[in-house]
Amino acid sequence: LLLYRFCYLSLIVNNFKAKRCILKFSIKMVVQFFSELLVVSMVNYVLVVLCGASTSTIKENYLLAAIITVCTAVPALLFIQNWDQLLGVVFERKLIRKTDFFVHYITHGTYLGAYLGAIPVPLDWDRPWQPKSRRAMLARLVPSSPNCDVPPLLGIFYAKFDSNLGPRILCQVPPDKQFIECDLFDTVSSFIITKSKLVDQLVKVDLADVKIIGCPKAIPGNQYDRNAYIFNVCFVVANTKTNDRDYVYEPLVEKLAKSLEMLERQRQFLSNQSLPALSAILTKLYNELNETGRSSIILGDHYQVHLALLDHRPSVPVVTSSMAPVLCTKVGKLLANCSDQVLRRLLPQINGFDSVARLSSAAKVDIEITKQCLTDAAVAGVVSFVPALQYKRCYMVTPKIGTLYRDKALQQHLCQTVKLRGSEMPKFSDVFRMLCMLKPSLKLHEWSYSCAPKNYHVHEGKLIQYALLKGLIRQINAYPILLTNRNPKFDGSVSRIDCQQLDGGKSIEELSVNANVH
Incomplete structure (x- = not known):
């Protein structure tokens, strides 16, 4: 300059x-x-x-x-x-x-x-306008699940090692609740203000009524008593035998502890911080996590920490090329709130019938990127997966078909979903009869010819898709095995199938999609 x-x-x-x-x-x-x-x-x-x-x-x-x-x-x-x-x-x-x-x-x-x-300057990923992981972004596209059974956050407390008094809780919210009795605290304090072996490790203390989740930190320095500043910020959650989903708080505890450790190393934030100011920060965090499941707190002058409590969702199976993604909400709402450019290209192509491979080709996106993007979308509850619709496959009903017979709301929703556009509402008795006619010995095109769903104002593709999605039916898969060491010669489009893949680990559906055989 x-x-x-x-x-x-x-x-x-x-x-x-x-x-x-x-x-x-x-x-x-x-x-x-x-x-x-x-x-x-x-x-x-x-x-x-x-x-x-x-x-x-x-x-x-x-x-x-x-x-x-x-x-x-x-x-x-x-x-x-x-x-x-x-x-x-x-x-x-x-x-x-x-x-x-x-x-x-x-x-x-x-x-x-x-x-x-600015290239060597590390990005602060806590900034809301900077790129975040796809799963965190997608989690905001769908509302929180009302059936999410996460144990409530009962309180937060800040503890440190006092050179004269030993481990002490200096600040807690709500201030009028006592989570740990004095005698009990002396017993478990070694797991809150820990020895060096447990420093920087996630520690969970399982008590009778509550669970304490913390990540103890120890910052060495000559300016501190005993040459170290030892502290811990712990979350207190309810301890119920029927609910073990308190692990959703673990990433929040680790992130908050790391942020406080960094600020203490740089600015002596905790050692110079007044207890009322720290109490106000923890109170804001406690109230926002319980009300909305996410919180943004400011530490110091301008350092922001964003914490989000993601809902617990069922595990998602490994996405393969033969699966067909199905949208769980309206595509217009997703596109309006989605900032992921890859997902914005994929969402308009999803119709519930095309496989992941065909979807990747239509959107001109690499197949591996497509799988990863759809996996993240499934974790966030944006899409689900069903087997791709193939008329040469066989289907059969599951024991859940009895639930459909007894659930009137599910019956009405089924009829509204599978009816042909511009036609009258189909009768549930006709729809239920067609589903019950699916059996392992009957291919889908034979079932379609014998039942003639269109004559009953039923869209056969949507019927199979809806029943698969609700678990009312399942697809019967065959896994071919090559019995000879020599490569056989196939005629027609089947010749595109790689014989090395006939090892019993891939279904006919997956083999046909990989070889583009329909």
Whole structure:
């Protein structure tokens, strides 16, 4: 920067010496000059924020914008008075004078240097506008599950090792509740303020009524008593024998502990923090997690920590190329809230019948990226998977078919889902009879010919898809095994199947999709 200032100041001096002119400033010129600098600095501020800077660090952002303005706008406004000429020099490279070369290259070099200079700076992934993992983003697209049985958060407390008194709880929320009796605390304190072997490890204390989840930290330093600052922030959840889903709090405890440890190392945040201020932070965290399942707290001046309690969802099977994804909510709502560009390309292609392989080809997305994206979407509850519809496969009913016979609401929803567009509502008795006619010895195209679902205002594809999704029926899969060591010769499209895959581990459905045989 000093070299840059020397260069353009020397050019100014030489320029005015060559012209032998005297600087004459008027109030109007000064006001116009600084007004233009102010406008350019605001534009640079917007560019700084759009490139990833935090909106909460206003002073730091404007300081960087001011430096960029000094390095670009000042020489440009001094050497070039005409805006058309200035735009031509900067963007169209209309370089006539020596000063034009200087303005062009110093402007482009400044912006390029500012951008490249930010590369080694680690991103703060807690910033809400910066990229987050797909699963965290997708979790916001669907509402929280009302059936999610997560044990409630009863409280949060902050404990540290006092050099005179030993382990002590200094702050807790709610302040009027006592989670651990004094005698009991002396017994379990070694698991809250732990020895070095358990430092930086997730520790869970299982008591009669509550569970205490913590991640103890120890920060060495000569400025502390006994040359270490030992603390722990613990979550207290209800301990019920029928609910063991308290593990959803574990990532939050670890993230909060790491954030506090980093701030203590950098700014002595905890050792200099007053207890009322820390209590206010923990109270905000406790209330927001219980009310909305997510919280954003500010530690220090501008360091933000975002914590989200993801709902517990059933495990998702491994996504294969032969599976067919089905949307669990309206695609318009998903596209309006989705910032994942890959998912935005895949969602309009999902119809519940096409396989993952065909979906990947239609959206022009790599098959492995498609599988990963749809797996994340399934974890977030955006999509589910059923076997791809194939008329040469066989299906059979499951014991859940009895639930359909007794559940009136499920019957009505089934009839509304499978009815043909523009036709009247089908009768449940006809739909139930067609489902019960599915059997292992009857292929789907034979069933379709004998039942003629369209005559009863039923969309046969939607009927099979809905029944598979609800577990009312299942597809019967065959796993071919090659019995000879020699490669047999197949005719027609079947010849595209790789004989090495006939090992009994892949179903006919998966083999046909991989070989593009339908």
